[in-house]
Amino acid sequence: MQTNETKKAGASSFLGRMVRKQVMIPLAALLLLFLFNLIVDPSFFKIELGYNSAGNPVLSGFLITILDSGSELAILAIGMTLVTAATGGQDISVGATTAIAGSVLLRVLCGTNSRPETLQAPIIVAFLVACVVAMLFGAFNGVLVAVFKIQPMIATLILYTAGRSIAAWINNNELPVVSDETLTYFGEFIPGIPIPTPFFIAVACMIVIGLVLKFTNLRLYTQAVGINENSSKLNGLNPVFIKILSFVILGLCVAVVGLIKVARISTINYSVIAKDIEMDAILAVALGGNALSGGKFNMTASIIGAYVIQCLTTTLYKFQVRSDALPAYKAIVVIVLVIVSAPVVREKFNAFMAKRKVKEAA
Amino acid sequence: MEDNAVLQMRNIHKSFPGVKALSGVDFTLRKGEIHALMGENGAGKSTLIKVLTGVYTKDEGHIYLDGHEKEVQIRSPQEAQKLGISPVYQEITLCPNLSVAENMYIGRTPGAMQNWRKMNKDADKLLKSLDIPAKATQQLSTCSLAVQQMIAIARAVDTDCKVLILDEPTSSLDEQEVEKLFKLMRDLRARGVGIIFVTHFLDQVYEVCDRITVMRDGCLVGEYEIKDLPRVQLVSKMLGKELDDLSDIHGEYKSYEKKEGELPVFEVEGLYSNAGIKPFDFHIDKGEVNGFTGLLGSGRSECVRAIFGADHVLGGKVKKNGKPVKISKPIDAMRQGIGYLPEDRKRDGIVGDLSVRDNIILAQQVLRGFLKPYSKAEADKIADEYIKLLNIKTASADTPIKSLSGGNQQKVILARWLLTHPEYLILDEPTRGIDVGTKVDIQKLVLKLASEGMSVTFISSEMDEMLRTCSRLIVMRDRKVVGELTGSDLNQTSIMSTIAGGDK
Numbered sequence: 001m002q003t004n005e006t007k008k009a010g011a012s013s014f015l016g017r018m019v020r021k022q023v024m025i026p027l028a029a030l031l032l033l034f035l036f037n038l039i040v041d042p043s044f045f046k047i048e049l050g051y052n053s054a055g056n057p058v059l060s061g062f063l064i065t066i067l068d069s070g071s072e073l074a075i076l077a078i079g080m081t082l083v084t085a086a087t088g089g090q091d092i093s094v095g096a097t098t099a100i101a102g103s104v105l106l107r108v109l110c111g112t113n114s115r116p117e118t119l120q121a122p123i124i125v126a127f128l129v130a131c132v133v134a135m136l137f138g139a140f141n142g143v144l145v146a147v148f149k150i151q152p153m154i155a156t157l158i159l160y161t162a163g164r165s166i167a168a169w170i171n172n173n174e175l176p177v178v179s180d181e182t183l184t185y186f187g188e189f190i191p192g193i194p195i196p197t198p199f200f201i202a203v204a205c206m207i208v209i210g211l212v213l214k215f216t217n218l219r220l221y222t223q224a225v226g227i228n229e230n231s232s233k234l235n236g237l238n239p240v241f242i243k244i245l246s247f248v249i250l251g252l253c254v255a256v257v258g259l260i261k262v263a264r265i266s267t268i269n270y271s272v273i274a275k276d277i278e279m280d281a282i283l284a285v286a287l288g289g290n291a292l293s294g295g296k297f298n299m300t301a302s303i304i305g306a307y308v309i310q311c312l313t314t315t316l317y318k319f320q321v322r323s324d325a326l327p328a329y330k331a332i333v334v335i336v337l338v339i340v341s342a343p344v345v346r347e348k349f350n351a352f353m354a355k356r357k358v359k360e361a362a
Numbered sequence: 363m364e365d366n367a368v369l370q371m372r373n374i375h376k377s378f379p380g381v382k383a384l385s386g387v388d389f390t391l392r393k394g395e396i397h398a399l400m401g402e403n404g405a406g407k408s409t410l411i412k413v414l415t416g417v418y419t420k421d422e423g424h425i426y427l428d429g430h431e432k433e434v435q436i437r438s439p440q441e442a443q444k445l446g447i448s449p450v451y452q453e454i455t456l457c458p459n460l461s462v463a464e465n466m467y468i469g470r471t472p473g474a475m476q477n478w479r480k481m482n483k484d485a486d487k488l489l490k491s492l493d494i495p496a497k498a499t500q501q502l503s504t505c506s507l508a509v510q511q512m513i514a515i516a517r518a519v520d521t522d523c524k525v526l527i528l529d530e531p532t533s534s535l536d537e538q539e540v541e542k543l544f545k546l547m548r549d550l551r552a553r554g555v556g557i558i559f560v561t562h563f564l565d566q567v568y569e570v571c572d573r574i575t576v577m578r579d580g581c582l583v584g585e586y587e588i589k590d591l592p593r594v595q596l597v598s599k600m601l602g603k604e605l606d607d608l609s610d611i612h613g614e615y616k617s618y619e620k621k622e623g624e625l626p627v628f629e630v631e632g633l634y635s636n637a638g639i640k641p642f643d644f645h646i647d648k649g650e651v652n653g654f655t656g657l658l659g660s661g662r663s664e665c666v667r668a669i670f671g672a673d674h675v676l677g678g679k680v681k682k683n684g685k686p687v688k689i690s691k692p693i694d695a696m697r698q699g700i701g702y703l704p705e706d707r708k709r710d711g712i713v714g715d716l717s718v719r720d721n722i723i724l725a726q727q728v729l730r731g732f733l734k735p736y737s738k739a740e741a742d743k744i745a746d747e748y749i750k751l752l753n754i755k756t757a758s759a760d761t762p763i764k765s766l767s768g769g770n771q772q773k774v775i776l777a778r779w780l781l782t783h784p785e786y787l788i789l790d791e792p793t794r795g796i797d798v799g800t801k802v803d804i805q806k807l808v809l810k811l812a813s814e815g816m817s818v819t820f821i822s823s824e825m826d827e828m829l830r831t832c833s834r835l836i837v838m839r840d841r842k843v844v845g846e847l848t849g850s851d852l853n854q855t856s857i858m859s860t861i862a863g864g865d866k
Contacts, residue, residue, distance in 0.1 A: 217727050217735045220720060228713045234672055234704055235778075236693035236728040295715045 025289040025340070026304040033311050037318075044318060049194060054181075059194040062314050067195070070310030071202035072257045072274075076281040077306040078209050079250030081290060081297050082218075085226045086246040087145050088294025089152025090282045094254050096163020097137050098274035101258030103167035105130040106176045106268055109183070114176040123183060131255040137163075138251025142244030160278070168270040177267045187263030198260045205256060206303060213299065222246060226294035280309050286338050289346070366393045367429055368524045368556040369414075369447075374423035376409055381767070383409040384420075387582045389575055391525060391556040396547055398567045398588075399560045400600055401577035407560055410577070411527055415449045416442040428524065448518035449527040456514055458503035462489070462496050466517045492516055492546060508539030512546055519550060526550065527558045532566060544570045562823070563657075564593055576600055597854065624648060625684040627817045628669070628700070628786055633678030635668040637661075640842040641678060644669070646786065646817045651808060653820045653828045656838035656861055662821050663705045664841065666788045670695045670702040696729055701779030705790040705821075707768065711775045714764035718756050719745035721763045721774050726781045748777035753803070769796035776804070786817045793822060805831050825854060837861055 037044035047061035076094055083091050108129050111120030137159060144155035159166075190197055213219050224232045225239045232239055261273050286292055287308055288301030316329050339345060369391040376384040384406050391397050401407050412418045414425070416436040424433040427445060436442050442449075456465045463485035485498035494512045496505050505513065511531055518526055528547070532540045547557055547570060559571060567574065567588075574591055576583040576599045583599050591599075626645035634641040639661045646652055654662040667673045669680070671689040680689050682698055689695045695702070704710035713721055722745050723736055730736075736744065745759040752773045756766055763774055772792060779787060789808065793801040808818050808831050820831050828835060829852055837845040837860040845860040 215733070215735065217730075217732050220716075220724065220727055220735065221732070223716060223720075224713045224724060227715045228709075230710045231704075231713050234670075234692050234702060234710050235725045236691075236696045238691075238693075 022289040022298045023301045023304065025346075026287050026301055026308050029287060029340075030304065030308045030311060033308065033315060037315060041318070044315070052189065054191070056189060056191045057194045058189050058196075062318055064196065066307060066310045066314050067199045069198075069314070070307040071196075071198040072260055073277065073280050073284055073306035073310055074202045074303045075205050075253050075256050075260075076250075076277065077284040077288075077302045078205060078299065079246075079253035080281045080285050081288070081299055081302040082222055082246040083152070083250050084282075084285050084290060084292055085294055085297040086222045086243045087152050088226055088292075089145065090278075090285075090292065091141060091156045091247065091250055092153055092278045092282075093137075093141060093156040093159035093163055094250065094257075094278045094281055095274040095276060096160050096167070097134055097251070097254045098258045098261060098277065099164050099167035099268070099270055100137060100170065101130045101134040101255045102262040102268050102273055103170040103270070104133045105258060105262050106178065107170050109178055109180075110171075110176040114171070114174040115179075117179070119178065119180050119183075123180075123186075127255070127259055130258055131252055134255035134258065135248045135251035138247040138249075138254070139244055142247030145247065146240040146243035164270050167268075171268075175267055175269070179266070183263050183266060185263070187260050187265070201256060201260060205253070209299060219297075223296055227296070280313075281306070283334055283338075284309050287334075367391065368393050368427065370426040370429075371410070371414065372424045372426070374410065374413060374425075375421045376413055376418060377421055378767075382580055384413070384580050387423075387577065387580070388585075389582070390585065391558060392573075393556055394551050394554045395572040396551055396557045396559055396570055398571040398574045399558055399577070400567065400574055400596065401583075405577040405600075406580040407577055408529070409580075411449065411529060411558070411560065414442065414525075415439055415447060415527065446522050446524035447527070448523045448525070449529060450511070450514045450518050450531060451529050456502055456510060456517075458501075458510075460502055461498065462500050462502055462505070462513055463498035465502050465513060466498075466520065488516055488520055489513075492519075492549060494546070506539065508535050508542055511535065511539075511543060515546060515550075519555060523555055525556050525558065527560070529560045530562070531559075532561060532563060540566065564596065567596075568593070626681075627683060629681040629684070630669060631679040631681075633665075633668050633675065633680065635664065635673035635675050637664040637667065637673040638841055639664045639668065642843045644836065644843075646819060648785075648817055649812050649815045650834065651812045651818045651820055651832050652834040652836065653822070653832035654836050654838055655821075655825065655828055655857060660838040660861075661841035662838055663790050665836075665838070665843075666702065666790055666819060666821065670700055670788060672702065672704075693728065696725065696782065696784075699783075699785035700788065701725070701782055701784035701786070702788045703772075703775050703779060703790060703792055705794075707772060707775065707794075712763045712771050715762055717760045718749070718754070718763050718766070718774055719759040722748055722777045722781060725778050729782055744781065748781065751780075752777055752807070767796075769800035772796055772804070773800070776807070780811075784816065786819075787811065788819045788821075790821045791823065792820070793824070793827060801827070825857060829853070829857075 044062050047059055047063055050058055050060055052058045080091065080094070083089070105126045108121050108126035109119050109123065110116050113120075141152075141156050141159065144150045144158070145152050148155075185191075186197055186201070188196065221232075221237055221242050224235070225237060225242045229239045232242075257274065257277075262268055282292070284306035285297075285302050287305035288298060288303075290297045290302060312330060312333055313326070316326055321329050367390050369389070371387065371389040374384050374387045374389075375382075387406065387410060389399075389410065399407050399410070409418065413420045414436065416438045419437060425436060426432075427434050434445060436445065436447070457468070460468065463482045466485050466488070467481050482498040489496055489498065492512070492515075494509065494516060496509050496513060502510060502513065515526070515528070515531075531543060535543065544566075547559070551557060559567070561567060571588055573585060573587055574596065575585045576596065578600065624647070627648050629645040631643050632641040633644070642665060644665070654665055656662050664673065668675055668678075669689070671691045671694055675690060680687055687694075687698050689698065689700075692702070708714075713724065716724075719741055723741050727735060742759060748754070749756060749759065754766075754773045754777070755770050756774075763771055766774065776789075776792065789804075792804050796804075805827060808820060812818050820828065822828050832852075833848065835847045835852060835857065836843055837847060837857065839861060847856060847860065
């Protein structure tokens with residue numbers, strides 16, 4: 001009898017501990033979405049092996065779409081989490097700078113001709129140039145925020161507005177088309193591997209950020225600056241540098257997403273590419289249970305949050321919500337998710353759990 | 363019941379987890395008097411005020427107003443306000459971008475409609491009657507600090523105020539402004555308002571007050587007529603017998619033996635910063651404990667901040683063991699082996715949301731550099747070691763530092779700097795707002811560290827604490843070093859007279 005009771009108490013405290021884990025927030029949301037789909041239409045989970053036009057085996061299905069498109073969001077969420085933590089603000093220019101990065105990539109690949117027969121430069125070179133440019137734009141945002149103390153949203157509003165024009169200007173307003181197959185590998189499938197490449201790229205990014213967080217002081221420095229800038233300064237940190245660094249890292253993420261986006265269609269549409277992706281990336285961070293006012297962060301939760309957002313979008317598509325009505329539906333779900341994951345609600349919930357525990361004990 | 367008492371507090375008790383903040387305190391305020399509430403930091407003054415204004419609820423005790431037999435319950439600041447108890451705090455809590463009249467009446471007019479003309483007229487009338495040099499329509503930020511303070515008082519007294527509480531109203535005012543404020547206080551006294559005046563400035567108490575209530579360690583020491591209590595006695599009552607009890611902690615630790623021809627660890631020549639201090643010279647020997655003393659705002663903190671590179675240094679030389687070094691930002695100072703525990707713990711010290719562990723290792727992690735983080739196991743070991751060493755009371759090393767008590771937070775910051783093994787440790791008000799037990803712990807620790815060869819600069823508003831720990835005191839007035847005291851000169855009287863200077 002007694003052992004039974006202690007077991008029960010142990011189980012409930014284990015459950016309580018799990019519930020209090022930040023990662024549980026996006027995981028619970030994901031589970032909820034899966035459950036909904038399972039009940040309404042289990043075909044959501046169907047995965048089929050087929051062959052694409054080139055005759056290579058590819059997997060298809062809603063889950064694969066989520067893995068595919070969610071990966072772009074996950075990569076951006078990594079950078080956005082760091083910017084949020086360090087500055088207590090968000091970068092709303094990532095969609096526009098993705099356009100810039102993609103445009104630079106195409107410009108280097110195509111040279112002066114907008115429809116070249118062969119690539120004018122290796123993809124890796126073009127990608128590295130795009131990285132440098134995106135990081136410079138990130139540094140531009142960072143300087144505005146850290147040195148000139150402009151609100152991050154306002155500072156990044158500049159590139160949000162101007163970014164797509166800059167992207168078009170880089171290619172003289174032309175739409176360069178690349179006819180090289182290797183480039184498509186980055187956005188679609190590598191021959192012989194049925195899982196979309198963006199997922200592998202995202203996994204690589206996660207591993208890199210995981211190693212960086214483990215083997216450097218990035219986490220401690222970023223959190224300290226985000227929580228108390230005065231104190232960080234007196235402990236020898238340079239808050240200005242760390243804030244700029246977070247924007248530069250986000251720039252790098254943007255360049256990777258630019259590569260994926262351009263590789264998907266082998267060309268670019270300046271006004272549509274990565275449109276509204278900044279809002280989804282910010283939502284991913286919030287959905288991960290991270291305070292948008294900065295400070296402590298949980299990278300894993302943000303990344304899962306990104307896939308949850310994509311899962312939601314895909315679910316809505318599946319139910320054939322008209323694309324112009326999509327944002328409204330999304331907004332409703334997001335409101336619920338964000339409120340549930342808000343720290344205030346979590347604290348209340350914890351207090352409630354603690355109270356119940358006391359009652360149980362009594 | 364006393365006849366003309368507007369406020370009587372009897373046998374007030376209040377505890378916080380681990381600390382008894384008030385035990386059986388009585389306080390009586392009479393009609394038309396200015397009553398000073400004195401005591402050192404942590405004596406319980408602000409707790410008593412907060413009980414009176416409904417910020418805290420008392421554990422035990424009774425409060426009577428206006429000599430009524432029936433006791434009143436004050437459960438919230440709004441209730442206190444309704445009963446005619448109005449506090450005016452040290453930091454001005456008005457809105458600088460609103461007009462004077464708006465500040466005086468904001469949130470106090472019933473209903474959604476506002477009769478602006480009537481409001482401005484009323485405000486002007488009140489300002490005139492209190493002789494406050496401001497216009498109703500003027501934007502508040504265009505008034506001087508003193509006038510803003512007076513407007514805050516006007517706002518407080520407008521609604522049938524019986525008890526006006528002034529909590530350190532003069533700390534950011536200059537002499538003339540203080541004079542104006544006193545005139546207003548005397549006017550209000552003449553109208554029969556009872557005023558509780560909390561301040562650290564002895565001069566001001568003797569200039570304007572009628573009675574003094576002294577508190578110490580959460581207890582009432584006594585209530586005195588101002589003419590019956592000379593300054594020296596007031597100071598000794600505030601400090602209590604503690605002075606004798608603790609004065610011998612010096613003896614517990616052997617002072618560090620200075621070797622022949624040893625140069626000062628740090629030497630400073632003509633250093634000044636953008637914080638407005640005059641160039642100063644300073645040196646500290648190995649194993650020495652010295653201190654900066656002076657009134658609030660005399661430039662004590664600014665001096666050590668300049669040494670640490672926390673403010674923008676404009677000129678001067680710093681030498682370490684005789685060799686010139688360049689310190690322009692905190693990390694430079696840390697690399698030279700300096701640690702700095704800042705004055706404002708909340709603003710400059712703790713990183714609130716981070717765990718105790720992260721707060722302890724922070725400075726050392728910055729010193730080790732970006733690429734050398736402690737592993738989780740190492741960090742845990744260090745945290746546990748220092749939690750034990752300094753007897754930090756925390757649920758675990760994972761607990762966010764902000765949920766610790768002030769004293770324990772301070773110990774964490776101390777641990778942070780001890781971990782960097784500094785040669786020279788600067789402690790700016792390390793004992794402010796923490797309980798007596800921890801205070802003594804910290805003082806003993808300072809002496810112990812010094813006996814092991816560390817140089818320490820200790821700054822405290824509490825003179826007895828400085829006398830107990832320091833072997834040399836640098837005295838400051840008006841942002842200038844005005845004297846240095848050692849040996850037999852180290853006593854209250856000579857410090858006071860040096861602070862006061864010859865021009866008084």
